[in-house]
Amino acid sequence: MCAAKERVDDEARIPIPTIGRVRSIDRLARVQPAKRAMTCATDADPADLRHVVILGTPSPSSFTHAVAEAYCAEVRECGQAADLRDLYAMGFKPLLSNAERSTAPNHQRPSDVAAELAVLDGAAVIALVYPLWVGMPPAIIKGYIDRVFGAGFDQAALCPDEPISPFTGKRLLSFSTSASTRPWLEEHGQWTSICQGIDSYLSSVFALVDGGHVHFDSIVEGVSAQYVRQCLSDVRETARRTCAAVLSERHARRNEARRVLLAS
Numbered sequence: 001m002c003a004a005k006e007r008v009d010d011e012a013r014i015p016i017p018t019i020g021r022v023r024s025i026d027r028l029a030r031v032q033p034a035k036r037a038m039t040c041a042t043d044a045d046p047a048d049l050r051h052v053v054i055l056g057t058p059s060p061s062s063f064t065h066a067v068a069e070a071y072c073a074e075v076r077e078c079g080q081a082a083d084l085r086d087l088y089a090m091g092f093k094p095l096l097s098n099a100e101r102s103t104a105p106n107h108q109r110p111s112d113v114a115a116e117l118a119v120l121d122g123a124a125v126i127a128l129v130y131p132l133w134v135g136m137p138p139a140i141i142k143g144y145i146d147r148v149f150g151a152g153f154d155q156a157a158l159c160p161d162e163p164i165s166p167f168t169g170k171r172l173l174s175f176s177t178s179a180s181t182r183p184w185l186e187e188h189g190q191w192t193s194i195c196q197g198i199d200s201y202l203s204s205v206f207a208l209v210d211g212g213h214v215h216f217d218s219i220v221e222g223v224s225a226q227y228v229r230q231c232l233s234d235v236r237e238t239a240r241r242t243c244a245a246v247l248s249e250r251h252a253r254r255n256e257a258r259r260v261l262l263a264s
Contacts, residue, residue: 049080050081053072055085058088063177064130064131067129094147116148128172128173149202172209175238
């Protein structure tokens with residue numbers, strides 16, 4: 001695929017009615033509720049198991065937007081809570097001001113950043129959802145990482161062996177989309193750059209649990225409904241696995257706490 005194809009994914013601009021029809025068809029093939037109950041966190045407390053989905057695409061009719069919606073819907077069906085942070089719809093400002101930097105003489109934390117940190121504080125899972133534009137995430141995603149993830153951190157105080165982070169132990173999950181194929185991204189080094197520069201780096205520095213990266217390629221005008229349906233099915237399956245994982249981790253923590261209490 002030529003470099004000219006590496007533009008926006010949505011970008012493919014899949015109409016909302018098309019996505020709606022795909023969802024209607026897909027619901028007919030969903031697993032039975034009894035089987036789902038065995039897989040999902042039916043006894044989860046939404047207040048304890050919350051997924052914060054950070055979406056970075058300007059088009060509400062895009063495939064990328066449908067990915068975020070499908071993930072949130074599946075999480076809620078699994079008995080857990082999902083909070084969609086649609087950065088464009090929120091009017092999130094991605095520019096990091098000098099006053100926000102922890103080394104600034106008159107360091108101040110803006111109210112919008114404080115609000116986002118409060119949302120992330122209660123999250124068990126942080127999911128990034130974005131298209132690739134010219135081989136990179138949109139600036140609004142990078143701005144969210146700069147302003148929210150990096151809020152109040154002094155780079156000199158961070159040590160890879162002893163991470164100091166308010167996100168410690170939270171699960172980081174990524175969904176990305178592109179017009180280019182995955183092999184093209186790999187051939188040009190973009191895939192490695194994204195995985196190392198975002199997923200691995202954030203997990204390491206902020207002590208997050210790497211929950212994986214799901215990528216959907218070849219999202220272009222005229223993409224088939226069958227392909228879209230399969231992609232959204234993969235999103236829901238990832239949501240189910242993630243819900244099961246965080247529920248299992250919560251049970252393990254509670255069991256360990258009981259063990260320590262009984263041993264004391």
